[in-house]
Amino acid sequence: VNVINEAGALPTKNFRMGKFDGAEKISGETLAANIEKRGGKTKHGCHTGCIIQCSQVYHDKDGKYLTTGFEYETIWGFGADLLVDNLDDIANMDRTCDEAGMDTIEMANTMAMAMEAGIIAWGDGKGVLAELAKVGTKDPLGRIYGNGTAYTAQAFGVDRVPVVKNQALPAYDPRAVKGVGVTYATTPMGADHTAGYGVCQNVLKCGGDVDGHKKEGNIEISKNLQVATAAVDSLGLCLFVAFAVLDDARGVPCMAKLVSGLIGKDYSVDELVGMGVNCLKDELDFNKRAGFTDADDQLPRFFQTELLPPHNVGWDYTAEELQAAKV
Ligand code: SF4
Structure with missing residues (x-):
C-alpha cells in the first residue's frame, strides 16, 4: 500500500485520487505489526513447498483467527477505494467475501458503486459490512450486489464505473x-x-x-x-x-x-x-x-x-x- 500510495497510483474514492490519507493505517507494515502483537503468521504458503509464502494469517484484537490471504488488492479495494482506514473492518470484509465465495476486487468496486449511489457513506466500514452480508440472502439489494460492479452501477444509475469488458479494475x-x-x-x-x-x-x-x-x-x-x-x-x-x-x-x-x-x-x-x-x-x-x-x-x-x-x-x-x- 505504502509503495503504490507514494507513487501516487493508489486508486482512492473510486479512482478520484492517487493518494489516500489513511494509507499508513492499512499498510503492510501495520498489518505485520498487528500480527506480531496478536499472533497469526506473517508468512503462509498456499501449498507445501512454496518458498515465497505470500499469504498470511490475520487474527482479531482478541487473538482469534479472522482471515487469511489478506492481500494488497483486497486491502486497497475495501480500504483506499472506499476511504475506509480501519484494517480490522477490512479484514472482516475479506472474511465475508471468503465465506460466500465472492471476489474481493469485484465486491469492493461494487461497494464503491453503492457509495456513489448514496446507499453507504464514504469511509463507513461498518456500513459496507452490513451491505456485504446481504449478498447470498433474499435481500433485493444483496441480489443486485451479487451480480458485481457493472450491474450494480446500472441498477443505481451510476455513470462513473471502473470496469473493462464488465470486469472491475484492480489496485493500480x-x-x-x-x-x-x-x-x-x-x-x-x-x-x-x-x-x-x-x-x-x-x-x-x-x-x-x-x-x-x-x-x-x-x-x-x-x-x-x-x-x-x-x-x-x-x-x-x-x-x-x-x-x-x-x-x-x-x-x-x-x-x-x-x-x-x-x-x-x-x-x-x-x-x-x-x-x-x-x-x-x-x-x-x-x-x-x-x-x-x-x-x-x-x-x-x-x-x-x-x-x-x-x-x-x-x-x-x-x-x-x-x-x-x-x-
Ligand atoms: S507465492 Fe503465494 S500464491 Fe504463489 S504459490 Fe506461494 S503462497 Fe501461493
Whole structure:
C-alpha cells in the first residue's frame, strides 16, 4: 500500500485520487505489526513447498483467527477505494467475501458503486459490512450486489464505473501506471492486473524501467508481459515466479529447461513464447465470437476526461492505438 500510495497510483474514492490519507493505517507494515502483537503468521504458503509464502494469517484484537490471504488488492479495494482506514473492518470484509465465495476486487468496486449511489457513506466500514452480508440472502439489494460492479452501477444509475469488458479494475490507477493500464484495456480477461503486470517496469523497476506517466514504451511492455504471463499460466506455475524470471536474463531460458525436463525432449524459448502467443490468440478468438470488438479494448470514459492527482496524469490512448498491445 505504502509503495503504490507514494507513487501516487493508489486508486482512492473510486479512482478520484492517487493518494489516500489513511494509507499508513492499512499498510503492510501495520498489518505485520498487528500480527506480531496478536499472533497469526506473517508468512503462509498456499501449498507445501512454496518458498515465497505470500499469504498470511490475520487474527482479531482478541487473538482469534479472522482471515487469511489478506492481500494488497483486497486491502486497497475495501480500504483506499472506499476511504475506509480501519484494517480490522477490512479484514472482516475479506472474511465475508471468503465465506460466500465472492471476489474481493469485484465486491469492493461494487461497494464503491453503492457509495456513489448514496446507499453507504464514504469511509463507513461498518456500513459496507452490513451491505456485504446481504449478498447470498433474499435481500433485493444483496441480489443486485451479487451480480458485481457493472450491474450494480446500472441498477443505481451510476455513470462513473471502473470496469473493462464488465470486469472491475484492480489496485493500480491506469493513468499513473500506464503499463498495467494498457493491460486492463486490452487483455481478453477484462481489467486484470495479473494478465500483464506493468507495475513491474513502471513502479518496481523490475525487468526494465519505463515511465508509467508517459505513453512511450507502455504498449510494448504490456504486450510482452501478456505473452509471458499466458505462458507462465499455461505451465501451471504461480505468477509470482514472474518477478524472478523478469529480473534475471537466465529466467526465461530456465523456464524452457523446466519444460524440457518434464517432457523429456528439447523445448526452446521460442516455443515457450509461442505457447503464450497461441494462448492469447485462442482467448481473443473466443471474445470475438462472444461479440466483443476492438471498441471494447478501452478504459471507461472518466479516465479519459479526468486527471489523476497528485501527478495530474491522464489517459489519451485511442482504442486503435491500443490494438498494438494485442497478439
Ligand atoms: S500464491 Fe504463489 S507465492 Fe503465494 S503462497 Fe501461493 S504459490 Fe506461494
